[in-house]
Amino acid sequence: MNREELLAKRDELRQRLEQIRQDIRGGVDPDAEERVDQIANREVLDGIYRSTEAELARIEEQIRNAD
Numbered sequence: 001m002n003r004e005e006l007l008a009k010r011d012e013l014r015q016r017l018e019q020i021r022q023d024i025r026g027g028v029d030p031d032a033e034e035r036v037d038q039i040a041n042r043e044v045l046d047g048i049y050r051s052t053e054a055e056l057a058r059i060e061e062q063i064r065n066a067d
Contacts, residue, residue, distance in 0.1 A: 006063050013056040020049045 001009065024045055026038075 001062070003063065003066050006059055006066065010056065010059045010063065013052055013059060016052050017049065017056065020045050020052065024049070 024042060
């Protein structure tokens with residue numbers, strides 16, 4: 001990837017992380033059945049968040065090395 005592509009990817013990943021943060025911060029439903037689904041979804045979001053953070057760190061490293 002060239003520098004412009006790396007910067008675009010970095011921005012995309014930052015935006016994705018912010019969206020995940022907002023989803024994680026959302027409240028839980030008072031309905032017990034729905035709450036179970038939300039907790040399961042939150043676990044998935046946590047995994048996606050960690051993976052996205054790792055990818056962002058790799059991209060930022062590539063940007064630093066390109067300078």
